[in-house]
Amino acid sequence: MTAPKIYGWCPGALRPMVSGDGLVVRIRAPLGRLKPDQTAGIAALSLRHGNGLIDLSARANLQLRGIQKAEYAPLINGLKRLGLIDADIRRESRRNLMIAPFWRRQDDTYRVARSLAQALARPDAPDLPGKFGFAVDCGPAPVLCASPADIRIERAATGLICRADGMEMGLQTDAGSAAQVALDLADWFLKTGGARAGRGRMAQHLATTALPKRHDIPRLAAATPPGPGVGTHGALVALEFGQIHAQTLAALAPLGPIRLTPWRMLLLEQAHRLPAHPQLITHPHDPRLSISVCTGAPGCKQSLSETRALARKLAGVLPRYASRPVHISGCAKGCAHPQPCAVTLTATGPDRFDLIRNGRAADAPARTGLHPHDILNGEL
Numbered sequence: 611m612t613a614p615k616i617y618g619w620c621p622g623a624l625r626p627m628v629s630g631d632g633l634v635v636r637i638r639a640p641l642g643r644l645k646p647d648q649t650a651g652i653a654a655l656s657l658r659h660g661n662g663l664i665d666l667s668a669r670a671n672l673q674l675r676g677i678q679k680a681e682y683a684p685l686i687n688g689l690k691r692l693g694l695i696d697a698d699i700r701r702e703s704r705r706n707l708m709i710a711p712f713w714r715r716q717d718d719t720y721r722v723a724r725s726l727a728q729a730l731a732r733p734d735a736p737d738l739p740g741k742f743g744f745a746v747d748c749g750p751a752p753v754l755c756a757s758p759a760d761i762r763i764e765r766a767a768t769g770l771i772c773r774a775d776g777m778e779m780g781l782q783t784d785a786g787s788a789a790q791v792a793l794d795l796a797d798w799f800l801k802t803g804g805a806r807a808g809r810g811r812m813a814q815h816l817a818t819t820a821l822p823k824r825h826d827i828p829r830l831a832a833a834t835p836p837g838p839g840v841g842t843h844g845a846l847v848a849l850e851f852g853q854i855h856a857q858t859l860a861a862l863a864p865l866g867p868i869r870l871t872p873w874r875m876l877l878l879e880q881a882h883r884l885p886a887h888p889q890l891i892t893h894p895h896d897p898r899l900s901i902s903v904c905t906g907a908p909g910c911k912q913s914l915s916e917t918r919a920l921a922r923k924l925a926g927v928l929p930r931y932a933s934r935p936v937h938i939s940g941c942a943k944g945c946a947h948p949q950p951c952a953v954t955l956t957a958t959g960p961d962r963f964d965l966i967r968n969g970r971a972a973d974a975p976a977r978t979g980l981h982p983h984d985i986l987n988g989e990l
């Protein structure tokens with residue numbers, strides 16, 4: 611089996627990634643929010659220039675799939691008209707910012723996210739590795755701790771902290787200075803050799819390098835992200851395996867602005883009840899919520915097998931197994947769930963999977979060479 615290729619950067623709109631079904635064009639919505647005309651516009655562009663499939667990434671970005679080369683320029687022009695394109699690639703790749711979706715205008719999350727986005731757009735902003743990102747998570751309890759980020763701004767008992775990923779505690783700050791404190795920490799990361807050949811993550815760097823100041827302020831206890839349902843911030847709906855069809859997205863546009871989450875869910879800001887749509891998951895115990903699955907073949911060129919049809923079939927039998935979390939990965943890279951999972955099925959060839967217990971996609975398997983038939987009929 612050939613090792614999967616690690617790119618070391620995330621696709622953007624101005625820097626798309628080639629995949630098995632065409633280009634993947636990632637949209638980083640300002641403040642993680644889409645106005646109704648933007649939602650409707652993205653859906654129309656996906657149908658016109660792509661294959662109509664849109665992913666919601668683990669960093670709360672939308673990815674338009676299946677863009678053929680000739681369609682790329684008109685797509686970007688369309689996204690520009692919607693106000694969703696940065697001035698240049700440098701600014702786009704630096705704006706690697708994830709925002710807890712439950713913010714209100716003028717609260718700390720909103721203020722810090724705006725200041726940080728402006729600071730990252732300045733010409734003197736640090737040139738960080740492509741996957742290096744920030745999480746702004748200043749609500750009453752952090753909800754992004756399990757989502758990928760290198761520098762996190764979170765609430766403490768008093769004020770806010772700026773926390774380097776991998777550390778339990780952070781540096782005291784407040785909404786007025788948090789963006790600058792985060793940039794200073796990013797500068798320190800670069801000056802102390804955290805990035806090599808355009809790659810590097812904070813937690814890896816801290817394994818060998820001590821922070822310059824004492825980070826000794828604890829954050830508040832983390833909260834588990836909510837499931838689908840209606841809450842004070844609107845209605846959360848989940849997407850089957852993190853993907854939505856453009857027509858379904860278009861149907862959501864008239865319901866008001868949408869916030870993107872890193873949990874395969876969309877927050878409909880103004881909805882007071884859950885929309886009834888067969889492609890949206892609205893029940894918190896839907897077995898599909900227990901399955902993470904990557905694009906698989908043929909959409910990803912690196913995939914050794916089809917994965918999504920298996921995931922759909924598995925969802926039908928999963929209640930038999932008390933809905934233990936399952937991760938299905940088209941190769942050992944494990945894009946859909948980089949963390950360990952109770953059960954991971956890693957493709958090793960067409961319709962052949964290794965089974966890993968309590969591990970990652972690349973870990974040693976407990977069983978090898980399983981066919982989907984074994985998986986659907988056997989004991990997981």
Ligand code: SF4
Nearest residue numbers: 904910913940941945
């Ligand atoms: S994990 Fe899935 S999406 Fe990621 S590279 Fe492998 S096959 Fe492709």
